[in-house]
Amino acid sequence: MEKSSTYNYNVEPFTEDICGNLAWGNLGNLILRCASLHAGEHGFGYPQMIKLHHAWVLSRLVIEMESLPKTGEDFGIETWVDRLYRQFTDRHFSITRPDGTPYGHATSIWALIDTETRQPADLEQLPNGGFANVLIPERPSPITPMGRIRMKNAELVLTHKAAYSDLDINGHVNSIRYIELLLDYFSAELLREHPVHRIEMAYCLESYCGDTLEVYHDIDSKNADRHLFEIKCGEKVIVKGSVQL
Amino acid sequence: MEKSSTYNYNVEPFTEDICGNLAWGNLGNLILRCASLHAGEHGFGYPQMIKLHHAWVLSRLVIEMESLPKTGEDFGIETWVDRLYRQFTDRHFSITRPDGTPYGHATSIWALIDTETRQPADLEQLPNGGFANVLIPERPSPITPMGRIRMKNAELVLTHKAAYSDLDINGHVNSIRYIELLLDYFSAELLREHPVHRIEMAYCLESYCGDTLEVYHDIDSKNADRHLFEIKCGEKVIVKGSVQL
Numbered sequence: 001m002e003k004s005s006t007y008n009y010n011v012e013p014f015t016e017d018i019c020g021n022l023a024w025g026n027l028g029n030l031i032l033r034c035a036s037l038h039a040g041e042h043g044f045g046y047p048q049m050i051k052l053h054h055a056w057v058l059s060r061l062v063i064e065m066e067s068l069p070k071t072g073e074d075f076g077i078e079t080w081v082d083r084l085y086r087q088f089t090d091r092h093f094s095i096t097r098p099d100g101t102p103y104g105h106a107t108s109i110w111a112l113i114d115t116e117t118r119q120p121a122d123l124e125q126l127p128n129g130g131f132a133n134v135l136i137p138e139r140p141s142p143i144t145p146m147g148r149i150r151m152k153n154a155e156l157v158l159t160h161k162a163a164y165s166d167l168d169i170n171g172h173v174n175s176i177r178y179i180e181l182l183l184d185y186f187s188a189e190l191l192r193e194h195p196v197h198r199i200e201m202a203y204c205l206e207s208y209c210g211d212t213l214e215v216y217h218d219i220d221s222k223n224a225d226r227h228l229f230e231i232k233c234g235e236k237v238i239v240k241g242s243v244q245l
Numbered sequence: 246m247e248k249s250s251t252y253n254y255n256v257e258p259f260t261e262d263i264c265g266n267l268a269w270g271n272l273g274n275l276i277l278r279c280a281s282l283h284a285g286e287h288g289f290g291y292p293q294m295i296k297l298h299h300a301w302v303l304s305r306l307v308i309e310m311e312s313l314p315k316t317g318e319d320f321g322i323e324t325w326v327d328r329l330y331r332q333f334t335d336r337h338f339s340i341t342r343p344d345g346t347p348y349g350h351a352t353s354i355w356a357l358i359d360t361e362t363r364q365p366a367d368l369e370q371l372p373n374g375g376f377a378n379v380l381i382p383e384r385p386s387p388i389t390p391m392g393r394i395r396m397k398n399a400e401l402v403l404t405h406k407a408a409y410s411d412l413d414i415n416g417h418v419n420s421i422r423y424i425e426l427l428l429d430y431f432s433a434e435l436l437r438e439h440p441v442h443r444i445e446m447a448y449c450l451e452s453y454c455g456d457t458l459e460v461y462h463d464i465d466s467k468n469a470d471r472h473l474f475e476i477k478c479g480e481k482v483i484v485k486g487s488v489q490l
Contacts (some may be wrong), residue, residue, distance in 0.1 A: 007283060011284065012276045012281075013277065013278050013281035013285075013290075013291060013414075014274045014278050014413060014419070014421075015274070015278070015279065016413070016414045017409070017412065017414070018412045018413070018414060018415075018416050019414075020414050021412070023412055027261045028261070030256065032259045032426075033257045033258050033260070036257075036258035036259065037257070037258065040258075045258075046258060047317075065253070071292070071414070072292075076295050076477070100487075128308070146292075151253070151334045158406075158408075160402075161371075163362075163429035164263070164425075164428050164429050164430075164431055164433050164436055165268070165270055165425035165426075165428055165429050166429075167262065167263045167433055168259065168261070168263070169262070169263060169265050169316070170263075171263050171433060174259070180409075180410035181410075183409050183410055184409050184410050184411075186409060187409070188277070188409050188412055188416060188454040191409055201320035209432060209433040210432070221403045232307070
C-alpha cells in the first residue's frame, strides 16, 4: 500500500462560495475527511480508535491556496504523515489539479487523546509500532508553519451561540465552523476583491452546544493583510487564528 | 438518456451530525446538487440558464426521512421531474440504500426567473419544447406536499446576521442554511432523543450578506410534534417552514 493517499473530488453545484470557488468551509471539511480516510486505511481511523477509548484531536491547521478549484472542476487531495514526536503527529496535504499541479497545500498537527482520562497518548509507543511504517520523513510540510498570534488591540467583532448545526459527531463545534466564523468577519464584497490566501488555526479548547462564542479581531502589526483572531467562551480561549488576504 | 438520474454518494467522515447520521444540512445541499446536475444533463443547468439571463429559484422543499444513512454508508439520490405548469415545475427525489430501498424522499417546486426583469419564465413555452421530453408524469411526488404554516403565538427564538459563509454563488443566503437555522432552535440532546422526521420549507424572498434574520417559532395547534417557523428580515418574511420530530 502506498504511504500517501489521494482522494478525488469535483466541485459540485452548491459547494461554491459567492465567487464560484470551492468554499473554504467545504475545502476544510474535505481536508479533515481525507485525514480520517487515510488514518482509517492504515488502522488508525476514528471508528478504530474510539473502540480503544482514543480519539484524534486537531491541534493546528494551516491552509495556503494560490487559487481554488471552480464549479465543475475536478481536484485531488493527497495526504501523508511525515513524523511522530511524542504526543503529536504532523499530517500534510496537497490540493492538486488533474495534471498534478497544486492549487495549494495544508499542514496539520494532531494528538491522540484518551477519551476517559483526557490525557494524550505517546504516539511513539502505540501497539504494533503504531503507524511508524507509513511515515514519509523525506516529505516535510510544503508550507511554512503557523506564525504567532499577538493581539494588541483585540476588538469584539462577532458573537455566535453554538448550536446543533455547528456540531460534529463528537458533540463538539466542528473545527471548520471556527474557520467560517473568522471568514464571517469580512464582507462578501471585500472577499470578492481580495481572495483569502492563507488561514492559520490553533485549536486550544473544545466548545459545546449552547456556548456563546465571542470572536475578537486585530490586524498583525507587521502585515496589514494578516487579520488575527481569537474565539473565546467567557474567559477561555477556544481558538486562535489568522486570515491572510 | 434515462429521464431520471441517480447520483451516488458515501457518508464520509465530517459530514455527520452528532448522532452519526448524515447531517440534514449536508443532505439538503446534496439534494440541491442533484437537482442542478440533472438539469445540467438535460441542457437546463445553472451555467446554461445564466447565459440566457435566467436562474432557477427554489420555491418549496419538503424532505421526509424514515432514517438517515450513517458514516461510511453508501446511498443514492434519484431525481426526476413529473410536471410543468405555467411558471413552475415539480422535481422529486428518492434517497435510497444500495439495495434500492428508500431512506426517504423529497419534493421541490422551482421557478425560472429572468435575472434582469425578475419575472418568471413560462416553462411551457421554453425554446425547443424545453424539457417536456424528460417529464415522468406517471411518477408524482412520493410524499405529501407542504402543509399550512399558521402561527398563532410566534415567539422570537434566534437572531442571525447573514454572513459570507451563509452565501451561495448567487450572493444569496443558501436555501439549506435556513433549514440549519430552524434546526438550531432545538438542543442537541432533544434531537438525539427525537430525530427529525420531516422538514417543510417555503422560500418567499432572498436575503443577503449583512441582513439580520429573526427566527420565530410556534407549535402546530393540531400536532405537538410539528414545529412551525418563520424567518423574517425586518417586516419581510424570507422563509416559512416546519420541522416535524
